[in-house]
Amino acid sequence: MADQDNFFERVYEVVRQIPVGRVTSYGSIGKFLGAARSARMVGWAMNSAVNFEDIPAHRVVNRNGILTGKHHFKGTNLMQQLLESESVVVHNDQVQDFDNVFWDPMKELQRDS
DNA sequence: CGTTTGACTAGTT
DNA sequence: AAACTAGCCAAAC
Numbered sequence: 001m002a003d004q005d006n007f008f009e010r011v012y013e014v015v016r017q018i019p020v021g022r023v024t025s026y027g028s029i030g031k032f033l034g035a036a037r038s039a040r041m042v043g044w045a046m047n048s049a050v051n052f053e054d055i056p057a058h059r060v061v062n063r064n065g066i067l068t069g070k071h072h073f074k075g076t077n078l079m080q081q082l083l084e085s086e087s088v089v090v091h092n093d094q095v096q097d098f099d100n101v102f103w104d105p106m107k108e109l110q111r112d113s
Numbered sequence: 114c115g116t117t118t119g120a121c122t123a124g125t126t
Numbered sequence: 127a128a129a130c131t132a133g134c135c136a137a138a139c
Binding site for chain 3: 007008035036037038039040041044045047048
Binding site: 026 | 121
């Protein structure tokens with residue numbers, strides 16, 4: 001069933017599918033949803049997603065691999081802590097080896113047919 | 114219902 | 127190279 005009733009839920013669906021040890025960017029998610037120019041909306045969705053424990057928002061970073069929204073988390077450095085706990089190397093609020101841990105929904109999920 | 118904002122991104126100065 | 131501007135779009139006020 002189409003759980004995608006709202007833009008937010010669509011984002012949640014994608015973020016939920018982010019594998020452990022991988023991160024993605026707002027733009028990529030938005031692009032996958034068909035709203036590449038709505039990268040901010042993805043962030044907005046995440047703002048609400050913080051209320052959802054099922055949404056690993058910490059796996060979503062900006063295009064630079066920087067933990068832009070770390071300040072929005074419960075803990076100041078919680079975002080980094082979570083990423084590090086998932087085998088993601090983070091240093092100075094920035095994801096190291098970003099290209100290696102970057103998870104592209106369009107490439108990994110690929111809208112099948 | 115009009116204005117502001119906001120976890121972005123790409124382009125320009 | 128760093129800072130600023132603009133575009134984007136939907137939710138919150």
